[in-house]
Amino acid sequence: MNQSISKNAVFNPSKSIEYTENGVVSKQLSKKETGNVTLFAFDKGQGLSEHTAPFDAIIHLLDGEAEVTINKQKIILSKEDMIIMPANIPHSIYASSAFKMLLTMIKG
Helix, strand or coil: CCCCCCCCCCHHHHCCCCCCCCCEEEEEEEEEEEEEEEEECCCCCCCCEEEEECCCEEEEEEEEEEEEECCEEEEEEECCCEEEEECCEEEEECCCCEEEEEEEECCC
């Protein structure tokens, strides 16, 4: 599914984004000054290197398995798991298997 998502429309987030071989795909659902909501699909072996963000970031895994590192602590997330990464704390994400996630960032 490569079309945009309409407001007031019911949708399945996991089916609204597809994997790309050796890649990371993102689809922004909402962007405001106070935060944003984005769907991601990571192929196995892909990731985001360590960085910080000025927002609390809530990850909700929709499919697969991911390794999240927050302030040098590794955490394994599986389908339907969620975690909150605090603002301004170093974090990274690695796809131990292909996974999809919903990322919600909220300005603190």
